[in-house]
Amino acid sequence: MESVEVIAAIATAPGRAGIGVVRISGPKLQQLASQLTGKTPPPPRLAHFTRFIDKQGAVIDEGLLIYFSAPASFTGEDVLELQAHGGDAVLQLLLGRCLELGARIAHPGEFTQRAFFNHKLDLVQAEAVADLIMAESAAAVRGAVRSLTGVFSRKVKALVGQLIELRLHVEGSIDFTEEGDAFLAKVKPQDSIAEMLATLEPLIASAVQGTLMRTGRQVVLIGAPNVGKSSLLNALAEEDRALVTEIPGTTRDAILTTVHIQGIPFHIVDTAGIRDTGDVVEQAGIMRTWAAIEHADLALIVTDVTLGLTAGDRTLMTRLPASLPYQIVYNKIDLVADKSSPGAQDGIGVSAKTGAGLDALKDLLLKRAGWQSQTEPAFLARERHLAALHEARQHLAEALLQRESVELLAEELRLAQNALASITGEFSSDDLLGQIFSRFCIGK
Ligand SMILES: Nc1nc2c(ncn2[C@@H]2O[C@H](COP(=O)(O)OP(=O)(O)O)[C@@H](O)[C@H]2O)c(=O)[nH]1
Numbered sequence: 537m538e539s540v541e542v543i544a545a546i547a548t549a550p551g552r553a554g555i556g557v558v559r560i561s562g563p564k565l566q567q568l569a570s571q572l573t574g575k576t577p578p579p580p581r582l583a584h585f586t587r588f589i590d591k592q593g594a595v596i597d598e599g600l601l602i603y604f605s606a607p608a609s610f611t612g613e614d615v616l617e618l619q620a621h622g623g624d625a626v627l628q629l630l631l632g633r634c635l636e637l638g639a640r641i642a643h644p645g646e647f648t649q650r651a652f653f654n655h656k657l658d659l660v661q662a663e664a665v666a667d668l669i670m671a672e673s674a675a676a677v678r679g680a681v682r683s684l685t686g687v688f689s690r691k692v693k694a695l696v697g698q699l700i701e702l703r704l705h706v707e708g709s710i711d712f713t714e715e716g717d718a719f720l721a722k723v724k725p726q727d728s729i730a731e732m733l734a735t736l737e738p739l740i741a742s743a744v745q746g747t748l749m750r751t752g753r754q755v756v757l758i759g760a761p762n763v764g765k766s767s768l769l770n771a772l773a774e775e776d777r778a779l780v781t782e783i784p785g786t787t788r789d790a791i792l793t794t795v796h797i798q799g800i801p802f803h804i805v806d807t808a809g810i811r812d813t814g815d816v817v818e819q820a821g822i823m824r825t826w827a828a829i830e831h832a833d834l835a836l837i838v839t840d841v842t843l844g845l846t847a848g849d850r851t852l853m854t855r856l857p858a859s860l861p862y863q864i865v866y867n868k869i870d871l872v873a874d875k876s877s878p879g880a881q882d883g884i885g886v887s888a889k890t891g892a893g894l895d896a897l898k899d900l901l902l903k904r905a906g907w908q909s910q911t912e913p914a915f916l917a918r919e920r921h922l923a924a925l926h927e928a929r930q931h932l933a934e935a936l937l938q939r940e941s942v943e944l945l946a947e948e949l950r951l952a953q954n955a956l957a958s959i960t961g962e963f964s965s966d967d968l969l970g971q972i973f974s975r976f977c978i979g980k
């Protein structure tokens with residue numbers, strides 16, 4: 537067997553804090569613990585107050601040492617957690633001492649990778665660790681925790697189990713052609729396939745919501761200068777992100793702000809108003825506006841309700857990429873008496889100044905993003921999961937059509953199983969694993 541290296545990393549964020557943690561994982565860490573503390577190693581799972589000493593026996597710091605004995609640890613190996621004071625220099629000294637004692641610095645995500653290889657977590661759960669750390673809203677935290685605790689994995693594994701069961705029968709019927717047909721007639725593969733497809737649908741719906749919660753949508757605010765784009769951004773963000781003045785051409789740079797609506801991140805870009813101008817800085821800003829439009833999922837065309845949709849707005853609409861959906865927003869409705877008039881059919885009326893209509897605008901953004909609040913709570917999912925679920929659905933649908941050839945039926949079922957198993961990592965190639973774990977932060 538190849539020997540497993542001892543890895544170590546500072547597990548807490550850089551900067552100053554009450555405590556900071558150095559984490560070590562690998563085989564037989566008791567000896568390292570003794571060398572680090574100058575004492576006999578403590579029993580597992582007990583917080584142990586100790587001094588951490590350097591090569592000459594001088595004290596580096598004092599703090600808590602916790603020893604987790606394999607396999608009862610996060611990684612499934614021996615793990616040491618050193619809780620020292622939270623300063624960069626002291627933690628570096630402590631880490632340096634661990635390296636002297638034979639550890640090497642862990643790669644990003646390597647602790648979680650080891651947990652995966654030691655069957656402590658499946659792939660969905662490992663990804664959820666990273667997602668939980670990156671989560672920016674309470675809803676995203678809940679979604680990541682649902683994945684981490686195995687809610688998503690269990691559903692996928694149940695389907696894989698059903699598929700294996702069915703494949704046993706189907707493949708069996710190929711091998712024993714004589715009794716095969718009778719065998720199949722009893723199992724009724726079409727029925728179980730239809731049942732699996734029915735289970736897959738809500739799973740896909742949840743995953744769609746989960747990916748939305750993770751990645752969100754990019755929304756660009758465009759329109760003529762002075763219609764209130766920056767004011768609208770500030771109103772949505774509930775803080776003054778962009779400069780607002782009565783001078784047309786105030787916004788020069790594209791400003792990105794993330795606003796969470798029901799936990800979904802909307803990355804809203806405020807842009808320089810589009811107009812012909814001799815000002816080179818403003819021109820550069822307008823170029824950036826077009827660049828932001830390229831990356832957007834939705835454009836909000838902001839207009840001043842007192843002016844209505846102008847010729848300039850109409851030209852702008854024709855110049856947008858055909859694939860980009862847009863929505864007209866009439867701003868400054870506080871200035872008109874009849875609030876329903878201009879935007880009634882083709883747009884939505886808001887006032888960035890008073891906040892009127894903002895809730896309706898938020899609802900509209902959610903709807904345009906495909907958010908459905910009535911579905912069961914989402915687990916935080918990735919595009920990778922969604923693609924695999926779609927692939928499985930496709931193969932099951934194909935399998936449903938294979939009434940003539942048992943071989944083709946068997947093949948579709950096999951492909952459906954592979955797709956599902958790739959979600960939890962049972963069939964993942966090393967490339968995929970490398971990609972997933974390299975995105976982690978060090979110490980995780
Ligand atoms: N009455 C009223 N004025 C607004 C509203 N929104 C923006 N303004 C004013 O319109 C002017 C231009 O706003 P700004 O946000 O800089 O527009 P932008 O150039 O499109 O970004 C400023 O004087 C704002 O105070 C609104 O809803 N009602």
Ligand SMILES: [Mg+2]
Pocket residue numbers: 765766767778779786787807808809
């Ligand atoms: Mg502006």
